[in-house]
Amino acid sequence: MSANEPGQPPIAQVKYSSNLSTPKVVLAIGAHPDDVEFGCGGTLAKWSTDGAVVHHLVCTDGSKGTWNPDEDIAALIASRQVEQRNAAAALGATGTVSFLGYVDGELEHSKEAIDRIALAIRTIKPDVVLSHDPWKRYRLHPDHRNTGLNVCDAIVAARDPHFLKHHMTNHGVVHHRPDALLLWEADEPNHFEDISAFVDAKFNALERHESQFESTMKATDEDGMEVFRQRMRTRMSDLGAPHGVAAAEIFHLMDRL
Helix, strand or coil, rough: CCCCCCCCCCCCCCCEEECCCCCCCEEECCCCCHHHHHHHHHHHHHHHHHHEEEEEEECCCCCCCCCCCCCCCCHHHHHHHHHHHHHHHHHCCCEEEEEEECCCCCCCCCHHHHHHHHHHHHHHHCEEEEECCCCCCCCCCCHHHHHHHHHHHHHHHCCCCCCHHHHHHHCCCCCCCEEEEEEECCCCCEEEEEEECCHHHHHHHHCCCHCCCCCCCCCCCCCHHHHHHHHHHHHHHHHHHHHHCCCEEEEEEEECC
């Protein structure tokens, strides 16, 4: 599997933890619309079914997500927001779906982005945050790297009372420390979530991102979509096999934040 294929990393032979207790509140942070569903859609569907309130935060506007040089970019941005909201609903997510609106491909590792993500963490107060692993080797897309870096820095800023004190003055929120951070596309995965019962929910959500069928899923018709589904099923099965489950999503887990 290519290092630039979305969603899951190569399989590594390391000792894994498994299946966090269902959190009450979850915040999944993706670089683009559809990244969350690729990275942790099955896990979010599982937790939503078990009562978790799942929130989505998307960092960029998705405006580069087409191979059509004549695309109406304003219309694409609007469509991708609708697709993301529909995908979240398909996972059973009942929390907010928010967009930071940075230009696709131009997201920077910046104090501003860290501030805005930290504000979301302090406002939503998630038990678990999920996002991209910024240290994945050979990952080309800068938005994925910088989203992960911004999220990691924002967790530090959000958890400590002497960072970003203007959040209390301007927004009435105080510091918040999540219990865990799960990084998908992990360079060194050490945790799996059994999603055997939620593969179809993951597909259902991914297929809400209709604008991405050609560019990301490499499908221009139903036959192509079936090839995509089979490729993803095989991948999730391969990820689950070492752990004795039919399908898994794997992550690098950081706790004691």
